Amino acid sequence: MWLYEKKLQYPVRVSGPNPWLAKNIITQYGGPDGELSASLRYLTQRYTMPIPEAKGALTDIGTEELAHMEIVAALVYNLIKDATLEQLKAHGMDGYYADHDRALYFVDATGNPWTATYIQSKGDPIADLHENMAAEEKARATYEWLINLSDDPLVTDALRFLRMREIVHFQRFGETLRLVQEWMDRKKFF
Amino acid sequence: MQRDRRELLLKIMALDFTALELNLYLDTHPRDARALEDYNRVTQELFALRQEYQERYGPLIHFGHGYSKYPWQWIEEPWPWEMTF
Ligand SMILES: [Fe+2]
Numbered sequence: 001m002w003l004y005e006k007k008l009q010y011p012v013r014v015s016g017p018n019p020w021l022a023k024n025i026i027t028q029y030g031g032p033d034g035e036l037s038a039s040l041r042y043l044t045q046r047y048t049m050p051i052p053e054a055k056g057a058l059t060d061i062g063t064e065e066l067a068h069m070e071i072v073a074a075l076v077y078n079l080i081k082d083a084t085l086e087q088l089k090a091h092g093m094d095g096y097y098a099d100h101d102r103a104l105y106f107v108d109a110t111g112n113p114w115t116a117t118y119i120q121s122k123g124d125p126i127a128d129l130h131e132n133m134a135a136e137e138k139a140r141a142t143y144e145w146l147i148n149l150s151d152d153p154l155v156t157d158a159l160r161f162l163r164m165r166e167i168v169h170f171q172r173f174g175e176t177l178r179l180v181q182e183w184m185d186r187k188k189f190f
Numbered sequence: 191m192q193r194d195r196r197e198l199l200l201k202i203m204a205l206d207f208t209a210l211e212l213n214l215y216l217d218t219h220p221r222d223a224r225a226l227e228d229y230n231r232v233t234q235e236l237f238a239l240r241q242e243y244q245e246r247y248g249p250l251i252h253f254g255h256g257y258s259k260y261p262w263q264w265i266e267e268p269w270p271w272e273m274t275f
Contacts, residue, residue, distance in 0.1 A: 011275035056217035074271040175218035
């Protein structure tokens with residue numbers, strides 16, 4: 001089971017309403033390389049991982065991604081909660097408002113809804129771990145594009161933290177892949 | 191949110207992060223005795239700080255992981271997404 005800790009993993013602050021930035025950042029909530037995709041990808045692949053290190057890494061990284069999803073949600077929520085209708089209209093969030101008001105919803109930066117096709121679960125640990133390493137690099141790149149776009153230094157600070165986490169996850173998945181490969185090589189001899 | 195509450199929470203958040211980082215590292219390096227020692231030390235510090243926070247401000251974790259005064263403190267605002275640090 002899971003427990004909820006009543007705090008964010010990293011403090012979130014925004015300088016003021018900014019629907020334009022929210023509209024872009026929301027892709028890390030419900031986009032292909034976003035935190036929901038990441039969390040579900042790892043938490044669903046863990047069942048068929050062959051070694052304890054891999055089961056641990058996927059459980060723990062999948063859980064950390066949920067905390068990142070919460071950080072992204074807190075950013076989007078705070079960037080739009082006090083935005084006026086005029087601001088939402090001026091920054092292209094009128095379509096989002098028509099469907100969701102200022103509620104959170106799993107979409108990418110251009111409004112496409114989240115889909116399970118964003119993730120893979122192949123049952124082959126080598127394929128799955130390569131998928132995860134690529135996913136971490138894609139998430140890192142997305143955070144870099146978002147940092148390039150951001151005009152709010154407080155938001156940029158949180159985006160930098162999230163970018164750094166993808167680098168650490170990539171590293172841990174690389175180690176997990178090596179351990180699985182060693183395990184497979186050992187198996188061949190018996 | 192009062193200043194000393196925020197400061198204590200930020201301390202817990204920093205320590206929590208250290209524990210998480212060590213945890214992920216240990217997942218793929220389970221025989222690194224030094225990292226394990228660090229993990230256990232941070233866990234102990236975290237336990238004490240959480241205790242202190244929960245005594246003053248109510249449960250930080252639900253489902254039987256922290257005591258509550260009357261009335262039920264778990265639902266007290268602010269929730270994490272409402273905290274502006
Ligand atoms: Fe990640």
